[in-house]
Amino acid sequence: MPPAWNIIASYWADEAKTIEAFRTGKGIAWGDHDERLYCGVSAFYRNAYRGSLVSTWLPSLxxxxxxxxxxxxxxxxxxxxxxxxxxxxxxxxxSRFVGFDSHLGSIAQVRANAEAAGVADRVTFEVAKADGYGGGPFDLICFFDCLHDMDRPVDAARHAGRHLAEGGTVMLVEPFANDRLEDNITTVGRLYYAGSTMLCSAHAISENGTHVLGAQAGQARLGDIFSKAGFGHFRRAAETPFNLILEARR
Ligand SMILES: C[S@@+](CC[C@H](N)C(=O)[O-])C[C@H]1O[C@@H](n2cnc3c(N)ncnc32)[C@H](O)[C@@H]1O
Structure with missing residues (x-):
């Protein structure tokens, strides 16, 4: 939990921006927050990835x-x-890995992280939006806790479909949520709705696109996004109290 305190610190530091965003309805771009947000979110989610990604989530696909x-x-x-x-x-x-993110500050930091971990020979990072990267075809395209932040998730999914290799897979990791609001009034749901209001929905609104999914979208709405993007296969591969791990294929 200690890394998550950086997230809370960023909420307080951004109080004036948040109040303004509620007044104007213009949202807040991900990259316009207090710097502590980025290491806070990344280090918090890293725990789940260290605990489950290689041991459970990837084998479930x-x-x-x-x-x-x-x-x-x-x-x-x-x-x-x-x-x-x-x-x-x-x-x-x-295997070879390419990370894409539209936030320049994060990409500058991530290169140093790869060097420090000794994997810079096989991991590269580029500034690119989810519907604008190249470099495929990819055997696996991952979205870790980010599709719901995007203002054009159908375009992002469609772009992934176009850049998949034959028989390739999209792994979608999203915050755990049920499909009905009344089934999300839980301890975890309350946490995510708060984060969604301050961060996820605020970012999607700021980009002024087609969707504001929020962090409690749920499997049915996410499946609908992939269906609209031309994917014929979509299933829940695994879950934890905090995450849904979803598999999509064309
Ligand atoms: C909640 S963070 C998750 C980061 C990381 N995947 C993780 O699990 O720790 C969401 C990320 O999505 C990125 N993002 C939001 N909209 C994007 C878009 N349209 N294209 C590319 N990246 C985007 C943000 O810059 C941010 O780094």
Whole structure:
């Protein structure tokens, strides 16, 4: 929990911006927050990735681990400080990873993180939006806790579909949520609705696109996004009290 205190510190530091955003309805871009937000969010989620990504989440996806073991190309969209890519690169040395994020400050930090972890030879990072990167085809395209932040999630999913290799997989990791609001009035749901209001929805509003999904979108709405983007297969592969791990294929 201590890394999460940086998130709370950023909420307080950004109080004036938040009040203004509620007055104007213009939202707050992810990159306009107090700096403590980025390391706070990244270090908080890193715990779940260290605990579950390699041991449970990747094996829950059909045929993905053998591809990673023999050498796959992986995109990590909305990677922020890149801990997810670094953890996968440590576990699968024959694979190559590219992290994309629209926030310049995070990409500057993530390169130093990869150097420090000794995986800079197989992980690269680029500033790019979720519907604007190149470099495929990818065997695996990951969205860790970021699709719901995006103002154009259908475009992001469609772009992923176009950049998947034959038989490739999209792994969508999202905050745990049920489909009905009344089923999300739980301790975890309250935490996520607060974060969603301050961060996720505020960012999507600031980009002025097609959607403001928020951090409690739930599997049905997320499945609808992928269906609209042309994916024929979408299923829940795993879950924790904090996350849904969803698998999408064309
Ligand atoms: C909650 S953070 C999650 C970061 C990271 N994936 C993790 O799990 O720690 C959401 C990230 O999505 C990025 N993001 C938001 N909208 C984006 C877009 N349209 N294209 C690319 N990245 C985007 C933000 O800059 C931010 O780094």
């Amino acid at each position: 059909d045929g993905v681990v053998p591809r990673l073991e023999s050498g796959a190309r992986v995109a990590d969209v909305g990677c922020c400080h890149g801990h997810s890519s670094i953890i996968m690169a440590e576990a699968f040395p024959k």
